[in-house]
Amino acid sequence: MIVTTTSFGQYELALIAGANENESSKIVVVDWLKESQSWLNSKSFPKLKKHYKLDDSDFEFIDKNSLSIDDATQALLLAAIGQINEYLNGERKDFDLPLDLSSGTDFQQRVWRELQTIPHGEAISYATLAQLVNNPKSYRAVANANGKNPFSIIVPCHRVISSDGKLGGYTGGLDKKEYLLALEGVKCKG
Missing domain, CATH: 3.30.160 (Double Stranded RNA Binding Domain)
Incomplete structure (x- = not known):
């Protein structure tokens, strides 16, 4: 490595x-x-x-x-x-890099793949992400998988926020999540 x-x-x-x-x-x-x-x-x-x-x-x-x-x-x-x-620098919205997802469970990998479909400049809730992975009642499990994403920024877990519009959590720290969302023009509640 x-x-x-x-x-x-x-x-x-x-x-x-x-x-x-x-x-x-x-x-x-x-x-x-x-x-x-x-x-x-x-x-x-x-x-x-x-x-x-x-x-x-x-x-x-x-x-x-x-x-x-x-x-x-x-x-x-x-x-x-x-x-x-x-x-x-605002010149790229999506990443095109080969990723080794093997460190995650099948469920985590499904969540990580779905995260890559969230458009630049948009945010969705953990509940919405749970629906997108066909597990609508598993928003806590989705949040946990989101938090274990090993590809910060590249797999945009920062684009997932709480249903009430607040930031929620972020493994790298909320200051970084707020920075990334602001970079993309996403406004969240404090």
Whole structure:
């Protein structure tokens, strides 16, 4: 697995990509980092190690300025950084990156796929998302799956808000959710 970090506005993101045998490279995590937090201390790192049966030596950190387009996994990370920057600059509304959803249950994967259909600049409620995944009474389970989305920004879980129009929760922190929604022109109740 190759790891890099990039700035997103005033925030820092850890991006991790890798490839299994006979597979092309895929993004496995895009995770918010707290100020001065190492990617090794991100909430996703222990989950990744367990899911992929890896240890610390299976991860290689490469500064974003040292990534090479000659390596498929590094080139994918460069593409992800480019697309994130385009999104930040208002030049991109959707992401076109291969994602490894295998860390989620079948239900979580269904929710994550549905999140990708929410249009830029719009927000829906957890109850609406539950209906969209054909499980209308499971809005709490949908909220839980939403919170476990390992692809912050790229899979837009920030576009899901409470039925009353308030922000609800966000794994990266409500300040980041509010920032992303404002970037897309979505107004929510305080």
